[in-house]
Structures are given as structure tokens and as C-alpha cells.
Amino acid sequence: MMFAGAALLALAATSRAEAQQMATPAAMEEDAFDGEAIVVTGSIATAQAASVELKRKADNLIDIVAADSVGRFADQNSAAALSRLPAVAVQRDQGQERYIQVRGAPNRWTSVSIDGVPMIGVDEGGTTRAYRFDAVPAVLLSAMAVNKSLTSNLQAEAIVANIDLRTYSPLAKTGFDLQGDVGYGFMELGDKDQRQASLRASWSDGTFGVVVGGSHYRRKQTTDNREVGAYDAKGPTEFDIRSYQLERENNGLFGAIEYEPVEGQRFFIRSIYTEFKDDEQRNQYEFDLDSSSAIGTRGFASGDLVGVPVVSTFNYGEYRTRNYINTIGGEYESEDGLKASVNLNYTRTENTTYLPLTQLRTSGNASPSIHYDASDPRFPIISLYSTVGTGASRTRGASLTAIDQTTVSSSGIVIPGMQDTFSDSYTVKADFSKALGAATLSGGFLYADRDISGFTFATSNIVSLASGASVGQPFNIGKYVTSKPWDTNFPLGFSFNQIDNVAMRRDVDSLLAALQAAGLYDPAKNVPAANRYRLNEKTLAGYVMGKVEFEGGQVVAGVRVEHFRLDNVGTAVTAAGTVPLSAQQSYTDFFPSINARFDLTPDLVFRIAGQRGIARPSFGEIRVGSSINDTNSPGTISGGNPDLKPEYTWGVDASLEYYLSGGGLASVSAFHRWVDNVLYQNQQAVGSDLYDSNGVDRSGYLLTSTFNGTSGRLYGVEFNYQQQFSFLPSPLDGFGVQGNIALLGGHFDTSTAKKLPFQGLSDTVLNGSFYYEKYGLSARVSYQWRSDWLDTLGGLGSGEYRKGYDNLDVSVRYAVNDNLTLFADATNLTDAIYMAYEDDESKPTEVEQVGRRYMFGIRFAL
Template structure:
């Protein structure tokens, strides 16, 4: 699928222009856009104005991304957009933004909501993935860094609210389209983007509908190491992934507004789905295992030859899928000065991973390697105990075995919100009071990563007469590494299809009771808060009370528990002048275990001699913290801000590991040593940081530099917690340093922006303190260009864009212990896209 000829971007643009001329004049000429900010010539400037004005008026510490930042300069997904916010760092999967570390915190400390409705994480109930939500739905992103009582209590580091578009933004009919085509540099994979949005409104009725589809083909080139010591390599893996990632979304909103602005009722829908189809070709070279045949250990040093290495071949045709469906019915009504707001939302999330692996074992060859450059290891394969070159494709394997891995999680959530707001005199002060109720009930049913490890004959493989060698295409891997071992692609799709035609669906796996996750959870909250206004600013104060009830079912019974958390907060917003603000707050929060941690079951994983136990008795993490910030708004669209924060965290959840006798869990395993892992509560956690943000538009300082500008933010972070054995680690996701810088120019319809992001090393979110894995620091540069035609075409504004991503050709590296012993090095290349946007 990656042998297609290259897309001709010029041809793609020509086709897009042609599509514009096909639009009939459906209404009177209307040069308005379906965006939060109406712009024609300066999308960067005008969107930043809107964002800064909203930030200035907010009663808490917040950063905002206005619609045009996403619409005019479209990012791959919403995580890429948030990556420009001070203190926010992106964690990517094979180059694609998937999660964010908000102020250096673990993912689950920052829940995600759409129009205020919290979205459960499809994988574990807590962490929603940003690559599951399209930018087409987004009017603006609100990144709350301090939390008020009307926000969920588990927003320890922050609360991210995705506001969707308002169908009443424009009168009559409006339409927006975004069509893009591109190419991934490594493997020449195709990239396609389609986003369509239409709305209609009159005096009382408003309707909006949208759809989007994104597809990306890429090669991910991977090398993985198995170290015996810092200077002794036990084995190395060469992997090449052929990946097709697709996300689709459909949704809309229907709204009726009462006369005289007294209220509204609405219904909204969002259906989104993400599918990662992954073909893996992998070869494992076991140096230590080969040398043990001679009664020796693997040699030390960076440049070696061994007369025998054991070789394995792994072939995979697998899928990673997730889907979210959210349906909301809501109303707002002003009853004699009392604003009543209600929401009922039903959200279903599905997550499914299935990666059947055919593993050829018992191959052998002599092996030479050079690790002088750990980001580009050199290797050659020879016939056993010789220097006669040996083709990797000619290796024979003594046996085939199957590793059929699967995980699944379905979550049904029902949320009910009711809020009341009233302006009144409170304690002699003009004030706004707000109080409300929220119920979030969830039913989770699934299982973690179950691995069925069997001889291939048990799957009927040997009986079919299928020979994996027959599926070797002979096509050499696309690679950014020096290609040493001569890997070739296998037709894994045909191999799996022929196999399943003989033996049936490989996904029909009997999941042991010890792997199941069955959890019911209800969080019921009430809150009350007030905003009182003074000559010098305002004071926001109040409290939220949350009751948590949950049950976790297991083979030996059901565990039940409930507890109450009282979460007060205080926010002071002091006006130092017309354009200067000082903010200070004290907040509290609670972070509950995810569903994999909370399960009342124990998994036995033979392939890794591991026993993984849930812990339904885990305590929730409790936090208290303070923030202080200074903001100076300069001119029309420039600002300087500085902030610092601290969070104290009790009961930090992490994964503990110890060695046990397998006989304690299965009599047949008696006498063997197994690794026992379980989530437990640590102590003495803290998270702190300081950030500086400067946005400068030249016209605010020098008229002669009109059109130029830049932004820069710099964040310093620190975190720590203590394990039960007294060891100290940083929290997962904390980089010591994060900074972002952008320079831009826009004038006469032309816009250009170059953005650079950097974060240094951070503790991986595996959260296993016994095997501390870290990501090495990352540097990434992206370029975005656009040009708006000076005249409308059939009443539609038309603009063209070109994006170039990962210009630094980033290499993702992970390591255990120190950077001198990386366990994974991964490349995926640059990405280019050109397209057209139409706004009618």
C-alpha cells in the first residue's frame, strides 16, 4: 500500500480550485466564515486578539486558543494546538500527537470535556485521547489552569474544555470546507484530509452539521535494545511498521431560542472513531542466547562479532480502534433573573486492540554489530560461525508460535448537570452566585492486554499448509536508519486472510476471569460558589462536594466502597491597572484510580512470567495547591505573563514490582520466579513549576514592522513522589524544561508561521517505579503557510495552505536507567500537506 506514486501537490490544489467553481450561488454574496472570529486578511492576529480578550476577562487563570488558530492554521489534531500553550507538552505515538502533559502532570490529572460534558477515557476510564476528536468541531479550546467549584474535582493539573461552534453565529446559510492532500516523507505514504461544516439559522432556529475524515499512511522505523549492562548488549530488534491511521467524525447541533433571549433548548451529537491499522515486520537477534550455546556471555563494547545469535521473526496484521459517541440534551432559561441551565448527556466509548503475531523461532546466524551511534545501529548477518553473508529472507525457523494479543473496554456514561446563576447583593457587594448538581454514572466492562501464547498448531496453522516464507514480497524496508540486516516486507494482510479462511476469526479468544474488568462508578457532586466584585477586581470562592461510589467485580467476589471529598477553592483577581492583572488562587482536588488499577482481578502472563494484579482498595490521590500569576496586556494583541504554581499530592498511585514464586498463584508454576506487579499508593508527592509567556505583535511597538510578530513561552517544572520502599521518582510526564517559540508574518492575505517546540526528558507514563522508563528530550519544528484570494468566488472566500511538519526529523528515544542504554529508537520522517479552504 506504500508503493503508490507520489501525490502531485500542485495537481491536488488544481483539483481543489476546480471544486470551488462548481459551487452555485445558493444565497446572496456572504463573505462571513464559520469561525469564532471573522477574519479575511489576518487570521493569526485576529484570533489572538479574541483569545487574549477572553483570557483577560476570565475569573481564573486560563489560556485560550481561538477558532482561527485551528481553522486557518489547522493542526493534525487538538493536541498539536494545545502544544503551543505555556506549560503544555505533547506526548506522541509514532509521531502523532495523542496526549498532553498539562504542567508536567500525568495525563489523568487533566480531564477533557466537550461543552462542559466530561469525556471518559476509552482505554481506562480516565484519559481521553486527543487524536479521537476532530478540529472541525472546535470553536475554541479553553485550558483552565486553576479550577473553580463548578469544574470536576479530578482536574488536578487543569481542565480542558472543547467549545463547539454556535449555529447562530451567522444569519442564514453558511458553509465551510477544508480539503487537503499530502505525503509522509518516509515511505511516501498518502495523507488526506476532508472537513465539511454547514449551518443555518433564523430568528428562532439554528442547525449545524459537520463531518471530517483524515487518513495518513506512514512507515515507522524502529530499533529496540536489550541491555545486560551499560556496556553489554544482550540483543537487538529491527522493526518496521506499515501504518494506516484514520479518524472519522460526524455530528451536529439543533437549537431553538425563545423570543426576547429568555432561553434556549438544544440537542447535540458527536460520533468519532479512530482506527490504527498496523502491519509489523520484526526480527529479533538474541546475542546472549546464542553465546550461551558456547558457554559464554555476550561481549562488552560497541563493536563486536558473535559466531551465533538466535533469530526470531515476528509478523503482524493488527488494529487499534477507539470510538466515542456523545448525545446531549440541554436547556437554558432565564426565570426572573435566575439563569437555569441543564444537561443530560449519554456517552459511550469503545476501545479495541487486536494484534495477532506469528512468531518464527529457532533461526540462527552469526551477527556483527556496531553501536557507535545508538540512534543508528549498524548490523550484518552471516552464516553461523563464519563471515559468509547470509540473506535474512533465507533463514529457516524451527517452529512457528502464535502470540494473539487483545484488549477491550466498553464504557457507558450518563451525566446529568443542573446549574443556577443569579446576580445579587451579597455581604454588601455586587456578586454573582452559582450553585449546582452533577451526577456522572459509568459502567465499564472489558479486560486489559490479554496475551494468548500458543504453538501455532493449536490454531490449526500447521494443518493449513501455509508457509510464511511464501508471503515475503522481497521489497526492502523503507528506512531512515542505515539498513544493515536486509529486512523485507511480508504481505501480512494476505497471510492473515489465508490463515483465517482456514481456521476462523483469530479474535475469538476466551478471556480468563482473572483478566476481566467490571466496574460501576458514580460520582455525585454539589457545589456553591460566588464571584464578588470590588473596585480593585473580584474574588471567587466556594466549595465542591463529591461523593464517589464504586463496585469492582472479580472471580472471588465484589469489592464495594464509597467516600466523600470536600474541595474548597479561592481565587483573587486583582487589577493592578487597566491592562495589568495579578491572580492568586488556592485549590483542592481528587484523582481517582483508572479502571485497570481498580479492577478486582489478577492476570497471569506466561510469555513474560508476569502476574499483574488489580487493587480495588487503592485510595484516590488528594491534592491541594496554589497558583500566582501576573499578566500585562500590551496594545491590541501583545502580552507578557509570568506564573508559578505548587501542588501537594497525597496517595500517589504507581506500579510496584517484586519477585514471587509462581506457585502462589498456580500450583503448576511452583518453584519458578515470576514478576508480580500491582498499583499501590505512594506518598509525599509534589508538582511545581514556573512559566513565562510573551506574545509580541510588531504593530503594537513599531508601525514600520506591521505584519510581523513572535511568541515565546518557557516553563520550568519539578515533581517528585516517594515509593513504599523509600525511592524517589518524578511524576510521569514531568519534563524539567518546556519551551515553544513561533515567528510569523501576515499581510495582504498571506500568512506564514514557523513554530518550534522543545521538551527535555520525562518519566514515561508506564508509571512502573521498578522499571523506570524515560523518554529522551524532543525537538520539533513545523511550518504553516496560507494565502487568501483577494476576491471571493461565487460569494465564497477561498484560501490555500501548505504545512510542513517535523522539519527537525525528530527521533523518538526511550531508555531505562540512563540515556546510555536506550531500549527504543524510532523514526517516522517529515510530513507535508497542501490544501484549500472554502468559507461561504
Template sequence: MKHVYKVLTVILFYTSLCNGMFAEQGADFKANGTVKGRITDSSKQTLPGATVIVESIHTGVTSDANGYYTLSNLRPGIYDVKVSYVGYTPKVIKIKVINGKTLEENITLDEGATLHEINITGAFSGQRRALQQQKSKMGIVNVVPADQVGKFPDSNIGDALKRISGVNVQYDQGEARYGQVRGTSADYTSVTIDGDRLPSASGDTRNIQLDLIPADMIQTIELNKVVTSDMDGDAIGGEINLITKSTPSHRVLNATVGSGYNWISDKPQLNLGLTYGNRFFKNKLGIMLAASYQYAPGGSDNTEFTYVNDGKNNIILNKAEVRQYYVTRERQSYSAAFDYKFNPANKIWFKAIYNKRNDWENRYRITYKKLDSSDKKQSVVLQTKGGDNGDDKNARLERQQTYDFNLGGEHELSALAINWGVSYSRASEDKPNERYFGISLKSPFSSSFQDVSGRQPYSNIKIPDIEGNNWTIDELTNSNRHIYENEWKGKLDFTLPIGNGGEYGKLKFGGKFASKVKDRDTKNYEYKDVIGDEWKNHLTTEVRNGFMPGNQYPIGTDFVSKKYLGSIDFNKLTGTEVLEDAAGNYHANENIKSGYVRYDRQLGKKSDLIIGFRVENTNLKYSGFNLIADNDGNQSITATGSLKNHYTNLLPSVLYKYNVDDNCKLRASFTKTLARPKYTDLIPNVNYNVQDATAEIGNEKLRPTTCNNFDLSSEYYFKSVGLVSVGVFYKDLHNVIVTEKWVGSAKELPSNIGSADYVIEKPNNAYDGGIFGTELAYERDFGFITPALKCIGFYGTYTYTHSTTRNYNFEHRVVANGEKIKMQGTPEHTANASIYFEKSGVNIRLSYNTASSFIDEMGTEAALDRYYDHVNYLDLNASFTFGKKFKTTIYADATNLLNQPLRYYQGTKERTMQVEYYGARINCGIKINL
């Protein structure tokens, strides 16, 4: 905290200096001047990425994501300034620069003749803004504006990301949760809000879950595949920057009402949205408020299988599960943005966003256990997962929340521009009263299983009735879990143009401090030995008819009812704490100090160069718990104590762009980036389960993964709306972190628990690696064939990646001679395609996404490695927009038309490890823009 106070003190000093001493600079203070303003079109829509050139000195800038531009350090005089934007008629205006003054010059562009020839609403309008931003950037950037997201059936940010080249997403309950960029693990891509990384509500990853944020709450999604030195360096795959809704240039009022349907839940959904923005006090104060609400009952049909080596090099079935999920997902999101302009040279702003996702889940699971053991050890367990009845749902509640509050300012001190910001972010996950009730029966099933090592193994023996058989309580637990991560950040940036108007370049430098605290606290109690047989009077049938993995599974099986489970008053019972869960608790503190310098320079009329250097110093302090068993099998936990670690990373960067002409761009870059270990991997704890013979061991000695990134790309932008691009990249990674698994013992485990045949997991800097890839993108309407086809267009991308590994440093995994280990999280092929029709307010779009399989997790041997299977998604959406004063859009969409399941396989494609079906979903509604 003391570091944040120091930064805040400096910021307040500069704010006072700017608004006081330099608010009205004296006439005798001879200095160069500044011109700044906002660029919009005739409908008052902002134009991000517009090119602003001072023609006489051949230098200029581009407008930012909100349409603002700044020309600094101009000598007094009269200049011709040319403003251009794809699809608009270029405009040349004369400006008069005065000593030491900041001139505000807002500019309006008119649509050009080329764009008047086609329907420029809808898809064309949003996409041309995205293309202009990509075109003006120095690095390789993909941009998805909010109105373009609305043309796809995407409910959250993750779903919208899968439309971008080089991006693959992984799903949970039918929605995209994590994004993988350019063949790298999701842990290697940072997710930021307005340039600042968001903390994670999850206990085992640094990344925020993308399904937490509704797509309609974001103004623009920027995927920066190449980062510059003024950006955080923890972005090996890239940076997904979510730009929140900013204050508008005019009054904005939008409303959305919609509903939907899912066949698993057989219940309707609800979607609501509202946005309001305006400017007041002679445009000095700007306000933008937004809210979104989604209520979506759903669920999934699931089967899972675990295979092991029997010690004779035979892979055999160890466990099989049938799972029925019923999940109700509720999302709420609220945002606010304010800015106040004291004068053209000084502005402050404040942004805030709050996201909450409630998942109420009931899961009914049939588990066939120890199928690789003798008949006497085999059993079947029927488990109900639920929660208390406090909200009348009797379902397990997982509540994830994020807050982000950001205060900042922009000031011009003669030629020197100062930007500052302080922010507070918080992410949390709560699971109150998560309950499991399992009943078991000793019974052999191994000989009854069919299609073993195939797509859908199943037992052809009916599960014995509960009445008349010796079913006993296998587990009854009630747990409370709380995870949170708090983060304070402060930053200070300076920009100094060199020469008249920056004709010799621009120097940018600054620093940032971030302080993070993360805690996990779980308390779980077991009650199976203190409850009677009342549960036998509260049974219910839950595996539904139409179970999508197949009707060969035991439809109609009885489970303890969720209502009975929710009604149990555990305050009247005496439980035993489950120490295996308590041993997973931890406290972590991380402080990151960084500084950078960046030099931008135009080299003649066609070339641009950025040279940068960044230093990041990371200090860690963390503590956890070890689980200990004595000679009698009694368990206890002991604190690990507080351990420290620190490291410094030097991150150079060079970016070059060659403008063949206004429509053709060539780019090349070298950057160095990193990925820090997960908090849970660093905690030096030992967590084991005697009953299941499994153990998880932390590794406080982990080093961050670093990467040298090389990129080449070329793009050609069509004169209407569209582009064709090709790029190649190579990522040279060092100290890649892999969770290694083996069967045996470990020095960290106590010798008295019979640890010779435990399945052990431990993270390790396992190898170095390389990823080579190429990206292709094509986007264009068909008007170039014949004018009659200008209302039809195509959008498509393809990415190929190939990974290699070397310099193995496994503790136990033996790499066979000639064995080729692939990087985790690297699909070889990803592609998406969309064909659309848009005319007279009608918009129809058919979208297809595909990605090949990839290794997701290493097993104890190659035959047991886990793979995420290939996917194919097909979505359809349509809308009709009418009205001028009150623009109204009626929309409908259908997603997952191919009923693509989430599927993992083990070792070979045919050996299913998990398959989960969600079914198709439909949504419809109305949007009104006043």
C-alpha cells in the same frame, strides 16, 4: 439508571414550569427583570469574553464562549450598559428593564481605530478573541480558537495543544496522543466536551486519546489550569475543554479539500471538511452541522532494547527488536448543534459529536531473545502482525469510536436562572481478528551485538536464511478484543444574583450525577501446533530501504506475508485459548455524585473574588479474573468476585483577581483537586506469563491522588494584539500512584510456578510529591518598533517545573540514601516559539517546540527507570487568502522538519530503550468560506 431518571424527571418538571407558568409572567407579578443577548462584530462574528457593565451599579458580566451574556435581577428602570472588547470601540446603550420581563438585546461592536491601523485578519483576528477570553476569566485559562488552530499545521487536538504554555504532548505514530499540563502525568488532566468529561476508548487509562478528534471539528480549546467549584474536581493538571461548534448568528458554509504525503508509506493522503450553519423561524431555531474526513497512510521505523541487572550489579542487554510499521489512519468526525428559543427567558439546546478512528497496521518485527542467557537459550524471532482479508487490507484494524449526545436548557425564573443538562457518552475500541505469525530459530547472537548500552545497538551477524535452516513456528494467534465505556450524566445548576443586578455578588449552586460502566473482553487463541509448512511458500521482504535508525540493521529480511496471514481460515482449525489475555478482562461500575456552591463577588471597582466548595462522592464496584496454574502447569482462570470501594473528597477553592487597569491583571488562587485510579489498576486480578516470567497484579486498595494547588500570575495586554505574562504555581500531591516493578516473588502468585525471579508490576500509592513551576508567555506584532513591521509577529512560551517526592511507601523499591526520585511525567523545561508574517492575505508561520526529558516509568531499580527523551519539533506552514464574497484560502504545511523521533532511554541518556522515526510530512489544500 434510576438516578438519571430522577434527574431527568426534575429537569422536565422545571422545563414545563418555565415554558408554561412562567413563559408569560402576569402583569401583577412584581419582580425584577433580566437583559440577555449576543455580542457580535460588524461581520457577525461572535465576541466571547466581552465585558458588559451596568455603570450606575458598577456590576456586570462577560459573554460566554458563544458570545452570549445575561444581566439578571435588575430593578425596573433605565440603565446605561457599557460593552467593551479589545480592539473594538466601546459602546454604551440604554436599556429599559420592566417588571418580571426578560429583554433580548443583541449588541454589535465596531473595530476601533487602533486595530484599523494593522491587518486584523487571520492570526490577529483569531488571537484577539483568545486574548479577550483569557483577560476576562477569573482563573488561569489559555484559549485556542478554531481560526487560530488553522494557522498552525495541526491535524488533531493534541497537536494544537502543544502551542500552549505549560503543555507537553506525547506522540504515537507521529501524532500527539496525550497532553501533559504543568509537569503532571497525562492521567492528571481531564479532557471534556463542552464541560463534561469524555469516556476513554482505551482499556488502561481514563483519558481519551486526543488524536481521535480532528482539530477542525472544534470551535474553541480552553485549557483551564485553575478549576472552580462548579467544574469537575478530577483535574490536577487542569481541564482541557473542547467546545464544539455552536449555532451561529448568521449563515455559515465552509469547505476544505486537501492532500498530503508521507515518505514511509510513499502514498498520498486525503483531507475533507464541511461546515454549514444558519438560523430559521425568525431566529428562533439555530442549526450547525459539520463533518471531517482524513485518510493518511503512514508508518514508522523502530528499534527497541531491554536491559536487566545480571545480579552482579551489571546492566546487560536482554532483548533487541527491529520493527517496521506500516499504518493507515482514517479519521471521521460528525457533529450537530441545535438550539430553540421559546422566548428570551427560555431556551433548549442539543449537541452531538461522533468520532471514529480506524488504524490499519502491519508490523514486521525481528526479535533477538534472551541475550543475557546461555547460547542454547538464545533465539531470533521474525513476527508478522496483521488481520483478516475482509477489507482487502490484511492489516490489524484498531477501531476507536466516541459518541456524545447532550440535551440541555436555560431558563429565567424572575431573578433565578436554571441550567440543566442530560447526556449520554460512549467510547469503544475494537480489534477484530488481530493476528500474529512468528517463526523462530535457535541461534546465539549476544556476542555479535555492537554499541551495547549505546544509542543504536545492532548485530553484525546476518540473520540465517529461512530455507536450509531449522526455522519453526514460534506463535500463531488470532484474537478479538472489545473495550467500551458508557456514561450517563445529569446536572442541575442554579444562579441567583444578590442585590440589584448582582451588585452584592452572585450565588451559584447545583449538583451532578454520573454513572459509568466499563468492560474489557478479549478472546485470544493459539494455533501454532495445528498448522503445517505452507507458510514457507509465502515469504516477503518488509524492512524497507532507507530504514531511518540505520542501514546496519537487516534490511531485506523475509517474513510470513500479510496476505497469507490474512487468508488463514481459523474456523477450520482448533486453537487453545491464551488465558493470560483472558485474565486481563474486567467489569467496572463507577457512580459519582457531586454538589457545589460558588459565590462570586466584585470587591470595589478593581477586585473580583470567587469562593467555592465542592463535594464528590465516588462509589466503585469492579470484578476481574485471576490466572491459576496447578502443580502440572495446567492453567485456568477464576473470577475475583465483585468488590466495592467508596470515598468522598471535599474540594474547596478561592480565586482572586485584581485589575490594576483594563490591561493589567493580577491573579491568585487556591484549589483542591484529585485524580482517580485507572480502572485496570483497581481490578484485583493476578496475570502472569510462565514463559516470560512476568506478572501483573492489580490493587483494589488504591486511593485517589489529591492535590492542593497554589497559583499566582500577572498579565499585561497590549493595546493592539498581544500580551506578556508571568506566573508561578505549586502543586502539593498526596498518594501519588506509581506502577512499581521488582524482580522476585509476590504473595499473590502461586508458589508452584517458580515465581522467585519473576518481573512483577503492581500499582501502589507510592509517595507524596510537590511540583513547583513558573510560566512565561510573550506575544506581539513588531509594529511597536516601526509601523513597517506590523505584519510580523512573535509568539512564545516557556515553562519550568521542578518536582520532589517524599513519604515513600514502596513495597519493594529501596530508595538509596540521597537518591532523588522525580515525579513521573514532569519535563523540567518546555517551550514553544512561533514567528509569523501576515499581509495582504499571505500568512507564513514557522513554529518550534521543545521539551526536556522526564521519567516516564519506574524500573526495578534506578538504573532501569524509563525516560521519555527530550524533543525538538520544527513546523512550517503558509497560506494565501483572497476574495470577499467567496473567501478562499490555499494552504500548505510541512511538519516534523527535524525528523524528531519518539525516543525512550533506560537509566542513562545513551542507553536507548526505544527509538521510532516518522519522517517529515507535507499537506496542502484549499478552504472555501461562502
């Protein structure tokens, strides 16, 4: 299938027309447009019409983002851009879009491909296979497709959706073309700046084409944060007050060469580099309310305590995600309807974290006395007092306006926290099709060989700061306290000053180096053997598929066969020493699918689809590495679970789509997924001899890990409406609307519990935009909202939830001429407060705010 998008997502907002033909992942071999490309111009309405036409002619149930449409939003990464589509929700990290959740499902149920080549998610520590979209700048792409029903030429590892990210073709436009943008703005909280820039240059004579480009986005951000570690019968056990100072970057480079010596024969080389960088300073003070040394009363609404220890944690951490994506291949199409394509891909993904935590704790009368008012549990107000007296007779002293940040003990610790995950993937993908009148037969194969190595987050190598004196580097917290107060919009009751974490990190690194030279610190112990893993995945897949067209519709049916092999190597750590472990899995699965489209009238389309899919456990979950305690009764094991089975699903989809004049659409769709072997976290008996060694039977030990539940159901209904009001008289015909709402539900069972909620499932997801475009002016107001969802499943039936939130964005563009456009973006105008809670909102565990963002700049095209 051929489809079109404009050149770059954030560059396409100029008023120049730009056409591009690309192959959709759902039916790459088919010409859904009878050889005619869709031309996407600089208008919202034309881009919207292109996306609607692509959806109308698609073989499967699909939503497509035309690049020009995305360029009208203030989206810096692909997660933000995708969140505009029906039933697509976004997970944020400190306000920045990171993961995609389609139809409220766990993010591991959505797979990702780039130009049709499957990618795997390599997240922090390998604890999830979710793909990190914040590492892929939106401007590198030309279009994005969300396949909600599968055809057999798509990877089966997609329970609710496959997202295909499409790159720019240099043969899309003849001659020389240069486009770019420059923007600068500020973050309201902390009054810090943000900036962006991108440039793309291409040249083509219609036979040979080359394109190079790059993008950069940086934001300096303050994050205001309050947390409560846990609650007991008396109330909160701690108040955790944090301020983060972030500098985040998204960088991308890409290039492609394409050669089409004759029509129907194309050869290409594509290379993409993407990078996400996060340099993060943390200032954290934890009031240890339930400490045995604290005297007084503690309740949910208020408390009076004497001598509350304050644990301070500081760090200057580095988070990095890098993708190196390289593809060579070719496409062939003959006049008699034979099509073929081959892709050879090598992708390396790196995800690393280095988080050296410096932690200190007050003691004695240096621990303040407090009164807290938690009548609004999100924002506890703390009144500070000195502590006087000795022992059990200590009492509250004089009122204080601030903590003396220099009085915390300098006999603290340094914890070199870190995690790494690396993946090297080699993929060969070939597809073939032959048109035979009203029928088209397709087939193909894929071979993927992936090596994954790394370790889950480790904080076990604790170094005493007091040991610095022995190497002539004593630690003094006072030298790092600055005169700059925290930036906060949350009420607190007293003030803090910022810590110079950069200087502290420099001195801590120097201290660790000196201790290592003196034999007092061994960095080899930073990561326990139980945390490490090494896996190799091999997938061999093939498919056959047929498409039959008839008057008023078509049917596409096929079957995909995948053979999967996993080699799993790690280490178990026991009191008697380390034990090497290995495990293997090998299985073959069949994945049938069928997609039928019926054109009930020229404007009314009905679709129905059925499929089988799979989702495999993450590397950290299935690793054999573990830590074993033989002294407990029964013994305990924590680590991975190599006996995990993949999740399987049968699913059905149906939609009714009414295509309106002027490129509009009104549709309703429904889906249902029946899932077996649902993954969840728990503690239960091992039940196998995997961890046995030296004659010790550990089959009855309790393993804290990830396990397979029994069955689950996910279902929902989606409503979508978009139209420009071209039927109105001028100038009102420039108005238009895009809106969608998804109503979702679902649950799963285990052997001991029933109807547990899925992680990430909001029962309502809403997106809406109202726009006006005419006379060179393009203005859009966009609103997003999702309801509460389960974030972490704790003890069965309980867990940590995320409160729903809304976001309001405004984007304005004005085309000065064909070559220059001015833009202004205002983001998060609702100043959203992101909140997590334990069981209900009266027990908030995290409250966070990042503030509004503003960006101004120019876009140009030559």
C-alpha cells in the same frame, strides 16, 4: 461567562469575519464581557486578541485557544492544537499526537469535558484514565479552554487542569453558511500520502438553527524503529529491528439543533461521533544476543557471536477508538440576572485492539552469525555471516548481504493478542446563578452513572502453526516475502524485504477458523478471566459558589461536594480454579476553591488561587481480577489492586499578567501542588484478606500491581509573551510573535524510597511562533521543544526515559478572495528522532523516526 471563537479550527483560516458566543466552563453563569461578544476575524492578530481578552476577564487562571488561531497551524487533532499553549506538552505515538500533559504532570491529572459535560478517558485496556485526544479531530471544535485553576462548578477530578472542548453553535451566524477544506500531501519517509477534508453547513434565522458537518484525515505512514529489550552486565541482550506500515484515520461527524424562541431561552440537541482507526502492519526481527545457543563475545560497544537465533514477528493489527456523544439541554436567562442551564448526556466510548501476532524462530545453522558495532548505541550496525559446523564447534562462515527470510522455521506460533474497553456514561448536570448587585450566587449539581467493562491486553492463547498441517493448511513463510525492500533512514548493515502482512493475516484468520472447527483452537481462551473487569462508578456532586466584584477586582469562592461509589467485579485465577471477587469503595469529599483577581492598573492583573482536587485510579489498575501462583515461596499475585486510594491534592496558583496594546500579553505564573497517595507500580505484600479462598491465607503474598505512595510535590513557573508588532511602520506591522516557556519540577515519596520522579515530567517545555499576516498572506513558523522525561517507572529509582525532542512546523495561507484560501503546511521539519533509554542515553531502548510531512490544499467559504 460568554466567550467567542470562530467556527471550525481548521476552517477559520479564511479572511471572512465570524463571531460566536459560547459559555466558558470556569464561570458559565457570569457575563465576563458585559454582554458584548468578542468578534474573531480571519486574522491571527484578531484571534489572538480575542483569546487574550477572554483570559483577562476570566474568573480563574485559564488559557484559551481561539478557533481561528488554531486554523493557522497544521493540526489534525485536538492534542496537536492544545500543545501550542503554555506548559502544555504532548505525548506522541509513532509521531502522532495522542495525550496531553499539562505542567509536566502525569496525563491522568488532567480531566476533560465537552461543552462543560465531564468525559472519562478509556484507553487501551483501561490501564489509564488519560483522555485520547487523537480520537477528536480539531475541526469539530470551535474553541478549547485549559482551566489551570478550578472553580467549584468544574469537576474536582483535575489535579493540574481541566480541558473543556467546545463545539459550534448554529445560532452563531444567521443565514446559510458553508465552509470546508480539501488537502492532499505526502509523508517523506516511505513516500506515502496523507489527505484531509472537512465540510460544515449551517443555517439559522436567529431563532432556529441547525448545523451538520464532518471531517476526515488519513495518513499512510512508514515508521522506522530500533529497540533493545534490556541490558545486562555484558551489554544489550537483543537487537530488535522493526518497520511499521500504518494507515491511520481520524473521522468525525457532528450535528446540532438549537431553538431560541425568545431572548434568554435556548434549547439544543447536539450529537458527535469521532473515530480513530489504525491499521498497522509490523515487520520485526529480533536478534536474540544472549541466547544460550549463541557462541562468542558480547559487549556494549561491539560483539562477535555465532549462531544467533532470529525471532521474527509479523502482524496486521487493528486499533479502534470510537466516541458517541449525545447531549440535550436548555439555557435560561432572565432580565433580573437569574441564569440556569441543564444538560443531559449519554456517551459511549469503545477502545478495541486485535493484534494477531505470527512469530517464528530460527534454529541450528539457520541462525546467522553476526558482528555488531554499537559505538553509536542508537544505531547498531550488524554484519551478517552464515553459520557452519555443529554443536559447540560451530563457527562463522561466509559474509552475507541479507537474511534469507524464507529460512525461518515454519513451526512457529500465532498469538491472538487483544484488548477491549467499553464505557457507557449517563450524566445529568444543572447550574444556576443569580446576580445580586455586586455579588453573584451560584449553585448546581451533577449525577454521573458509568458502566465500564473490558479486559487488559491478553496474549495467553498460543496456537502452533504446525497444527495447520492437520487441517490442510500448512504455513509457509516464504510465500509472504515480497521483493520490496524496507524504507529506512537508519543504518543497519544489511537489507530486509517487506512481508505481505495483509495476505498473512488473511491466511492466519482462515487457519484459526479451521482449527476452531476441528476443536484444536478455542477462542474463548484468548482472554484469561484474570484480565477481565467490570466496574460501575456513580458520582453525585453539588456545589455552591459566590462571586463578589469590587473596584479593581473580584473574588470567586465556593465548595464542591462529591460522593463517589465504585462497584468492582472480577475473577482471581488460582491453580485450584477461578474465584469470583468483588470490592466496593464509597467516600464523600469536599473540594473548596478560591480565585481572586486584582486589577493593579488598567493593564496589569494579578491573580491568586487555591483549590483541592482528586485523581482516581484507572479501571485496569483498580480491578479485582488477578492471577495467583500458590507454588512460589512466598506466593505471587499479578493483577489489579482494588485497595487503591485516589490521589488528592492541595494546590496554589498565582499569575501576573500585563496586557499590551493590540491584543498582546506578557505574563508570568507559578503553581504548586501537594499530592497525597501518589500512584506508582511496584511489588509488595498484599496485606489484606482480599485474595484469600479455600482456607488459603494470601495476605503475605507478593502482589505486582499499582500502589499508593505517600506524598509528592509538583511545581513550576510559566512565562508567556504574544504580540503583533502593530507599532512598526507598514509593511513590518504584519509581523508578530507568540512564545511561552515552562520550567517545571517535582517528585514523590513512597514508604521505601524518596524523591522519585513523576512519569511524564519534562523540566522544560517551550513553544514559539513567529508570524506575518498582511495583504492576504498568512505565514507562520512554529517551534516546539520539551526536555527528557520519565516514561515508565521500573525498579524504584530506575526506569525508562524519553529523550527530549523538537519539532519545527511551517504554515502558509493566501486568501485569493473572501471565499477561497490556498494553504501549504510542512510539519516536523526537524525530522525528529524519538528515543527512549534505560537510565541514561548510553542504553537506548527504542529509537524511532517518522519523517517530515507536507500538505497542500484549499479552504472555502460560501
